[in-house]
Amino acid sequence: MSGAMLFPSRRLRATPYTSRVTALGVSGFTVYNHMLLPTTFEGLREDYSHLKKYVQIWDVAVERQVQIEGPDAHKLACMISARDLSKAQIGRSYYAPVCDQNGKMINDPVALRLANDKYWFSIADSDLLLWVQGISLGLDLDVDICEPDVSPLAIQGPMSEDLLVDVFGEDIRNIKFFHFKAFPFKGRMLNIARAGYSKQGGFEIYLDDSNLGGDLWDAIWGKGEKYNIRPGCPNLIERIESGLLSYGNDMNREDTPLEIGLEKFINLDGDSNFIGKQALIDQLNVGIEKRLMGIEMDGVEMTPVAMPEAVMVDGQKVGTLTSAVYSPDYVGNIGFTMISAEHAHDGAKVIVESAQGFRNGVICEVGTLLKRVKANEALYS
Amino acid sequence: MSGAMLFPSRRLRATPYTSRVTALGVSGFTVYNHMLLPTTFEGLREDYSHLKKYVQIWDVAVERQVQIEGPDAHKLACMISARDLSKAQIGRSYYAPVCDQNGKMINDPVALRLANDKYWFSIADSDLLLWVQGISLGLDLDVDICEPDVSPLAIQGPMSEDLLVDVFGEDIRNIKFFHFKAFPFKGRMLNIARAGYSKQGGFEIYLDDSNLGGDLWDAIWGKGEKYNIRPGCPNLIERIESGLLSYGNDMNREDTPLEIGLEKFINLDGDSNFIGKQALIDQLNVGIEKRLMGIEMDGVEMTPVAMPEAVMVDGQKVGTLTSAVYSPDYVGNIGFTMISAEHAHDGAKVIVESAQGFRNGVICEVGTLLKRVKANEALYS
Numbered sequence: 087m088s089g090a091m092l093f094p095s096r097r098l099r100a101t102p103y104t105s106r107v108t109a110l111g112v113s114g115f116t117v118y119n120h121m122l123l124p125t126t127f128e129g130l131r132e133d134y135s136h137l138k139k140y141v142q143i144w145d146v147a148v149e150r151q152v153q154i155e156g157p158d159a160h161k162l163a164c165m166i167s168a169r170d171l172s173k174a175q176i177g178r179s180y181y182a183p184v185c186d187q188n189g190k191m192i193n194d195p196v197a198l199r200l201a202n203d204k205y206w207f208s209i210a211d212s213d214l215l216l217w218v219q220g221i222s223l224g225l226d227l228d229v230d231i232c233e234p235d236v237s238p239l240a241i242q243g244p245m246s247e248d249l250l251v252d253v254f255g256e257d258i259r260n261i262k263f264f265h266f267k268a269f270p271f272k273g274r275m276l277n278i279a280r281a282g283y284s285k286q287g288g289f290e291i292y293l294d295d296s297n298l299g300g301d302l303w304d305a306i307w308g309k310g311e312k313y314n315i316r317p318g319c320p321n322l323i324e325r326i327e328s329g330l331l332s333y334g335n336d337m338n339r340e341d342t343p344l345e346i347g348l349e350k351f352i353n354l355d356g357d358s359n360f361i362g363k364q365a366l367i368d369q370l371n372v373g374i375e376k377r378l379m380g381i382e383m384d385g386v387e388m389t390p391v392a393m394p395e396a397v398m399v400d401g402q403k404v405g406t407l408t409s410a411v412y413s414p415d416y417v418g419n420i421g422f423t424m425i426s427a428e429h430a431h432d433g434a435k436v437i438v439e440s441a442q443g444f445r446n447g448v449i450c451e452v453g454t455l456l457k458r459v460k461a462n463e464a465l466y467s
Numbered sequence: 468m469s470g471a472m473l474f475p476s477r478r479l480r481a482t483p484y485t486s487r488v489t490a491l492g493v494s495g496f497t498v499y500n501h502m503l504l505p506t507t508f509e510g511l512r513e514d515y516s517h518l519k520k521y522v523q524i525w526d527v528a529v530e531r532q533v534q535i536e537g538p539d540a541h542k543l544a545c546m547i548s549a550r551d552l553s554k555a556q557i558g559r560s561y562y563a564p565v566c567d568q569n570g571k572m573i574n575d576p577v578a579l580r581l582a583n584d585k586y587w588f589s590i591a592d593s594d595l596l597l598w599v600q601g602i603s604l605g606l607d608l609d610v611d612i613c614e615p616d617v618s619p620l621a622i623q624g625p626m627s628e629d630l631l632v633d634v635f636g637e638d639i640r641n642i643k644f645f646h647f648k649a650f651p652f653k654g655r656m657l658n659i660a661r662a663g664y665s666k667q668g669g670f671e672i673y674l675d676d677s678n679l680g681g682d683l684w685d686a687i688w689g690k691g692e693k694y695n696i697r698p699g700c701p702n703l704i705e706r707i708e709s710g711l712l713s714y715g716n717d718m719n720r721e722d723t724p725l726e727i728g729l730e731k732f733i734n735l736d737g738d739s740n741f742i743g744k745q746a747l748i749d750q751l752n753v754g755i756e757k758r759l760m761g762i763e764m765d766g767v768e769m770t771p772v773a774m775p776e777a778v779m780v781d782g783q784k785v786g787t788l789t790s791a792v793y794s795p796d797y798v799g800n801i802g803f804t805m806i807s808a809e810h811a812h813d814g815a816k817v818i819v820e821s822a823q824g825f826r827n828g829v830i831c832e833v834g835t836l837l838k839r840v841k842a843n844e845a846l847y848s
Contacts, residue, residue: 092473093495093506094773096789097592097715104774114474117498120592120715125474187604192597211478211501213594216573217601223568223742224605233720334478334501339614361604392475393485408477 098122101147102237102299106307110317118148118211124319130390131414133316134323137286138415141245142318143306146283146290147237147299151206152195152215156229158222163205166218167197168343168360170353174199179264179279181351182207184214185362189342189369192217194333196281198266198292206292208238210333221361235296241306242288245313250289252309254278261289271305272298283320285328285456322390322411326420327459329380329452335391336378336408336422344369345424346378347452376405377430380452383419383438385445387412396439397423397447404429407438415459425449479503482528483618483680487688491698499529499592505700511771512795514697515704518667519796522626523699524687527664527671528618528680532587533576533596537610539603544586547599548578549724549741551734555580560645560660562732563588565595566743570723570750573598575714577662579647579673587673589619591714602742616677622687623669626694631670633690635659642670652686653679664701666709666837703771703792707801708840710761710833716772717759717789717803725750726805727759728833757786758811761833764800764819766826768793777820778804778828785810788819796840806830 092098092115099121107124114126124145127133136142154162164171169182174197182197184207193214195207207214219231241250250258254269258278261267266279274295282288293302307315331337337346344352344366354367381397388410397405410421429436434449473479473496480502488505495507505526508514517523535543545552550563555578563578565588574595576588588595600612622631631639635650639659642648647660655676663669674683688696712718718727725733725747735748762778769791778786791802810817815830 090473090493091495092471093497094771095497095713095716096772096775097713098497098773100774112471114472116474116476116479126472186600213597216594217597219567220598220601220603221605222601224602224607226605332476332478335476390475391477392479393481394477 092117101145102293102296103145103147103239103303106300106303107145107317112317119150119209121148121150123148124317126319127317130322130411133318134321134414136316137243137284137318137321137324139244140314140316141241141243141249141310142316143303143310144240144242144319146240146320149208149238150233151208151236151292152218153204153206153232153234154218154229155204157203158227158229159203159205162218162222162227162229163197164358165360166221168352168362168366169197170356170358171197171199172356172358176201177265177267179266179281183343183348183351184217185343185360185366186339187361187365189362189365190339191333191337191341191343191346192339194331194337198277198279206236212333234294236292236294237296237299239291239293239302239306240282240288241291242282242284242318243286246288249306249310249313249315250278253306258289266292272301274298283330284324285330286324322409323413326409326411326422326455327413327416328456331378331422332409336424341378341424342366342369344374345376374427376424376426378408378422378424378452379430380450380455381407381410381421381423381436381438381447382416382450383410383421383440383445383447385419385440386442388419388421388440388442391421393441395441397425398437398439399429404436407440410440413459415462416455417462419445420455422452423449473498482526483674483677484526484528484620484684487681487684488526488698493698500531500590502529502531504529505698507700508698511703511792514699515702515795517697518624518665518699518702518705520625521695521697522622522624522630522691523697524684524691525621525623525700527621527701530589530619530671531614532589532617532673533599534585534587534613534615535599535610536585538584539608539610540584540586543599543603543608543610544578545739546741547602549733549743549747550578551737551739552578552580553737553739557582558646558648560647560662564724564729564732565598566724566741566747567720568742568746570743570746571720572714572718572722572724572727573720575712575718579658579660587617593714615675617673617675618677618680620672620674620683621663621669622672623663623665623699624667627669630687630691630694630696631659634687639670647673653682655679664711665705666711667705703790704794707790707792707803707836708794708797709837712759712803713790717805722759722805723747723750725755726757755808757805757807759789759803759805759833760811761831761836762788762791762802762804762817762819762828763831764791764802764821764826764828766800766821767823769800769802769821769823772802772822774822776822778806779818779820780810780816785817788821791821794840796843797836798843800826801836803833804830
């Protein structure tokens, strides 16, 4: 399906920034939460190189918010989040995997606590709203749940902070990682978080009025020239190097957070009684049978994975390649694989049945990919 | 965004038929239920003309099934469906709008009763599974809910019945509209329904083993030459002519079934106590403020609507164009609009602020579009 055209329809919702990304030459889209998400502008590799040096403005309005508000909001948030939110602080963000009753991943949102009785869950690609609303209805909880008119705009790259200081003032520098603060813009107060789907540094601006999309974009773009600003988007090469997982690609309803390596975000010992907790405790007792790992592969430069590709040992399928691409800074093909626990260790040798034929692969910890990228960058800089 | 490329990723799931549609030259895709759905092969108009004369094979695996099974399955099905399913018969399909507690549309699936304690909801583009599972969990119902390995393949067009008789035997002719029967294929029994997302006649085959996707496609394709079979897909021109609505385009979480004209599928007087019923009764008492209507527009030939386009009267916005396209057999631009009740009547004159500029529009009943198409077809045949 590489090279297919995306047929236009209102069902694939435009964002408040779509007119800007189109005018600036977006060359590829994907669909995420029933909405358009840019995937490339100049090209995957050109966008990647630029992101690592300068600053980019990203239309990530697809990060829709599930707003939970009301007397039972905190209770419901704690119930759906495998991350312990019992002491969640106002003004902070929390990566909060959401599981079904079997411990399987429904979504991996970021939870923002806006007030004692108000949360946003900034979601990955599944209709978490329906899950939350269904549970709330079944339990007859006292909350209002909606998808508010909130359209995040991300500023990513090493020059992000300087650029946003020029737009919003020095106080931008005081936002800590995964914290957010409100800044004035055109008569509104916009929450700005130090966060984003890259490891190049940056911010996410939670615009809460679609009508101001063009104004916000232009205000930032207008100050960006001296930082060599370009339009960008979550970049496949950079995210794999950085070990950033993607719901739908690297995890889905088949997987538990324990299999994906998200243990550190989940407190199975605590008092919180989130949905799926018992299933996860049971799994831990029985033993984890598969794990998400990093992988390095030889052969010709890899293009993005569109179909499941098998990972083999001794002619037996032992796993699936979930994401992969050629990385210039790693100087090799890298990706992630969900692989049986037996082979889920550093240095395990596998064969990958890729779209371009068989390749030799070596398994590694997810974090190892970035360490080698950093070492290479140091070597060649 | 017209002409944008769709960037490949495993998150946009391939179907058991993707290899076949790709080999046969699919020229456009959309994304539906996190899965690839072809939108064009030779072209929107060429596909349309062929569909009306011959027979096409459609990859509609995106019609995912939400399977509800167990002692409380019937109870849960009746609870989520605004259509009265209390007397639903095994072997029959029911168009069954699903509403939230406010009567707003969550999905408009077709419900199939497979057994006393087993339903499939064949869904439109939203994660209905999460809604059903959330409710079930909140109410602690005794059901199993899953997305089974079921990938519908549609055969559409006037030659469909003859073709499927050649493949599955004469008993195909005995399937009534919106009924289904099981037929043997490669050791499995496949449910085949007389149904489909066109008004050209046809069937949907509920393949329940992905591994047989290629075999099923090839078995039908192999018998299709004498009927001039081609690959196809739901066709935008044909569906608008036929008054077939699309969830996400012509209705969404902003709309109730009463506003969309689905009254005939909903029994507000009956005993069933489905979710959203009271809200719909209240709306009926207060009065419906907007309605989905047909619309005919002048001006240059319209391309598919990608962004919301305003429908105006006396300089005031009174509605939104939800779908539109030029129809050769209507000999004009036609579409649907969600418009304020005041203007929701046959012959109302409006101005449409379309992507290509202002146009004159005339409102009509949804069913009127097809009547004129039929009259034109009779005239020119």
